Amino acid sequence: MPSSDRQQRLAALRDCIADIERKPALAQARVEVESRTGAFPQFGNGLLQEMFTDEPRNSGAVLGFALAQAKGLISTQRPALIYLQLADEGQKLGLPYGPGLLSFGLDPDRMVLVRVANMAEMLWAAEEALACRAVAAVVADIGSHSKLLDFTASRRLSMRSAATGGSIFLLRYGLGRQTSAAHLRWRLSPVPSAPPPYDSKAPGPPRWRAELERGTLIKHQASWLLGWTDDGFATFELERPIDDGLGGGAALPRAVPAQLADRLSQTA
Amino acid sequence: MRLVAVDPEASRAGLRIGQTLAVARAMLPELTAREIDRPLLEAGFADLADWHSNASPLVAVMTDWQAFGDLVLDITGVAHLFGGEGPMLRTLLTRLRELGYSVAGAIAPTIGAAWAVSHFARSQIVQNRDLAPILDSLPVAALRLDEKQIAGLSQMGLTSIGQLRERPRKPLQARFGLSLLLRLDQAYGIIQERMSPRLPPAEHYAERRFADPIGLMDDVLMACQDLAVRLAGMLEAEGQGGQAFHLFLYRVDHKVMSLSVNSARLTRDPHHITALFSHRAERLAGEYDAGFGIDMIRLAVSSVAPLDPVQLGTFSHGEAAEDLDQLNDRMTSRLGTMAVLKTELIASHIPERAARLAPALAAHHEPRQDWPRPLRPLRLLPVPEIVTINAEVPDGLPASMIWRRESYRIVKAAGPERLGAEWWRSGQRLQLVESDEDGEPASGEPLVPRVHVPDLAPFEADRALRDYYIVEDAHGHRFWVYRQGMHRPGEPARWYLHGFFS
Structure with a gap:
């Protein structure tokens, strides 16, 4: 069994590599999380995050989670959001809806919808949008996996976002996980909503469970129960401690590819 | 049938334009005649x-x-x-x-x-x-x-x-x-006659002729950059900028190819113009055909308006909006006009009419009225999908739903939110028919013109309205569903799924 001293040295080396890889945003988030235990951090610019959800029917929830993070990134210097979708997946996943964005607390004027014809165009548009100084975040809705979106492509996107300071969220669907260079990988699922104050039978403000599969923010916590309010994220205590093997590290039974990808990205 | 054109040989033989074909054949039996296309x-x-x-x-x-x-x-x-x-x-x-x-x-x-x-x-x-x-x-x-x-x-x-x-x-x-x-x-010349030019009139242009025809797109783009720099100089000297740029490629074999790009705001930045053309050229791919070569190219600008010189560098301001417009230009020129869209909100209570996707280049920003905003889903399906919904009582809240061959047990629901149809948009053409009410005018009465009345089926408010419900299943999936028309006994209710909540 490796001694704790050795583990500490390993951790220090990993941090060192992370710094070399220009992940200050991640490091900053880590500091913030440790100072405010339990609260969901506001990430800085320049991160590539993958957001997985199991089914296409959760497309509303995963878009909500991405936009909730993106809303915190909007500033006067970076006022715009770019949403990318394949043109033929509009009916499968639904299109972002202007009045719905208003209900969510986001000005639809800020969002540019780009409906591309194929994956190559989507990757081009994502990279082009990241290079723009006025873009706060790019949300790429990827309904089905494509061979073009491999490790090299995601590595390109992560380098580009780290260099220019734009953030990018890849919304992915399904249980399969491909290797990627994402800084953080989430698995998001909707949970029953909060009860609204006046009608116990009605759905209330949305709630999601976000499990961190990739990248560490804080030791011993890899899962948050989040709510979305007008003021931003609200975090709740988990109803029960996660005992189904999800605590810490990889959340899925398929732990091996995730960890492998983790190592690859830090050394590549 | 008449002759509309004759070649020199035929005209030497005495045929002329306007002659009937029969006469021509009689004069010249070995005549070859072709139908004019x-x-x-x-x-x-x-x-x-x-x-x-x-x-x-x-x-x-x-x-x-x-x-x-x-x-x-x-x-x-x-x-x-x-x-x-x-x-x-x-x-x-x-x-x-x-x-x-x-x-x-x-x-x-x-x-x-x-x-x-x-x-x-x-x-x-x-x-x-x-x-x-x-x-x-x-x-x-x-x-x-x-x-x-x-x-x-x-x-x-x-x-x-x-x-x-x-x-x-x-x-x-x-x-x-x-x-x-x-x-x-x-x-x-007592009355002036006007002509309508085929190509967009260009107020300013720069052109370049080649002693040797060029063919590669890369060469064309390099020449285009050259021209853009010259054009920018011309525009800057006059304090003007343009919004539409056209590149004309004159082929050796008398064909002209033209590429046009548009810019969301006035510009004369040669790098931006060249970038737009190179993105436009990528979309061209197979359509580009230089034939035997291009011996002249011309870069022209239209929609010219005064553009004040700006201070570059430290004191430049408002660059976020300009950067964004340039990004939209680039994406539009590469992906097409209908690919880069912005949401325009419209004063309508019908959900699919309340928002319209318009090209980002053309989107105009109206000051938004502050009408009441009901809760709306984050995503809307372009075409509502048919679902099967069972309710405990015919007019009550939905209890279960089958959608895309999966069943959902609904535990929470809110509604209905009743949205009436817009009767002024019945989707039918207005037809006027003569009304048959008035009989023959009695003698001595002034003759009144006959009345025409619109021929429209009566508007059925009951069938066209929708009842919207927000439903949530046991796992927290939140959907927006509606029932088309009022509940009528003996008739199956038609339910549709229209959107997803966050």
Whole structure:
């Protein structure tokens, strides 16, 4: 069994590599999380995050989670959001809806919808949008996996976002996980909503469970129960401690590819 | 059937245009006749016209007499580039003759006179002072008249334009219509005639001719960058910027390809313009065909407006909006106009009409009214999908749902939110029919015109309205569903899923 001293040295080396890889945003988030235990951090610019959800029917929830993070990134210097979708997946996943964005607390004027014809165009548009100084975040809705979106492509996107300071969220669907260079990988699922104050039978403000599969923010916590309010994220205590093997590290039974990808990205 | 064109050999044999085919065959039994393909000729002639824009920026095909065959060039301020009007006419005619066309041309102060001289006299240049004498001597057919008018005039013994001009105008108008006098006045320049140029008129352009034709797109783009820098200099000197840029590629074989890009805001930045064209060229891919090469390219700008010089560097401001517009330009030029969209909110309570996706280049920002905003889903399906929903009581909240072959147990629901249809948009064409209510007017009553009433099916508010519910299943999936029409006993309810909540 490796001694704790050795583990500490390993951790220090990993941090060192992370710094070399220009992940200050991640490091900053880590500091913030440790100072405010339990609260969901506001990430800085320049991160590539993958957001997985199991089914296409959760497309509303995963878009909500991405936009909730993106809303915190909007500033006067970076006022715009770019949403990318394949043109033929509009009916499968639904299109972002202007009045719905208003209900969510986001000005639809800020969002540019780009409906591309194929994956190559989507990757081009994502990279082009990241290079723009006025873009706060790019949300790429990827309904089905494509061979073009491999490790090299995601590595390109992560380098580009780290260099220019734009953030990018890849919304992915399904249980399969491909290797990627994402800084953080989430698995998001909707949970029953909060009860609204006046009608116990009605759905209330949305709630999601976000499990961190990739990248560490804080030791011993890899899962948050989040709510979305007008003021931003609200975090709740988990109803029960996660005992189904999800605590810490990889959340899925398929732990091996995730960890492998983790190592690859830090050394590549 | 008549002859519309004859080759030199046939005309030597005595055939002429306008003869019937039967007569021609009788005169010349070995005649080869082909049916004329007008659309093809028109398209080919249009290409030829475009190619002539290397001689003058304003080129039009004159179509009021024949759809092809007559080319009009406005050479105001252009002739000196060819060394004067004489050499210009000679250059244009010779280069067409060398290609094997029979061609005649004239330079005249008016379009009508140029047409008359080129069709009914030798190719020449008509000066202002010679206009009346030359026109007077030409036959009346030189006025672009139709056959009936010409026949009528020759019946009256009027053969030359000069004779026609001396006659009183009123009787002429009564007999031959206003068009005769119009043509007469146009030819003499009393009424100005306008032409409609085929290519967008360019206020500013830069062009480059190549001694050796080029073919590769990369070469074209490099030359384009060169031209963009020159154009930017021109625009900057005048304090102007443009929104639409056109690149014309003149091929050796007399075809012109044109690429156009648009910019969301006024610009004269050569890098931006070149980037737009290179993205546009990527979308071209298979359509690009340089043929035997391109010997001239021209970069033109239209939609020009004053653009103040700006201070670059430290004190520049508002760069976020400008960066964003440039990004939209680039994405539009590469992905197409309908791919880069913005949401426009519209004052309507019908969900799919309340928001419209408009091209980001054209989206305009209206100050938004503050009408009440009900809760709406984050995503909307472009086409609502049919679902099966069971409710505990016919008019009650949904209890279970089947959608995309999966069943959901609904634990929470809110609704209904009843949205009536917009009766003023019934989607039917308005038809007026005579009403049959009023009978024959009694004698002595003033005659009233018959009343026309719209023929429309009565608007059924019950069937067109929708009841929207927000439903949530046991796992927290939140959907927006609606029932079409009021509940009617004995009729199955039609339910649709319209959106997803976050």
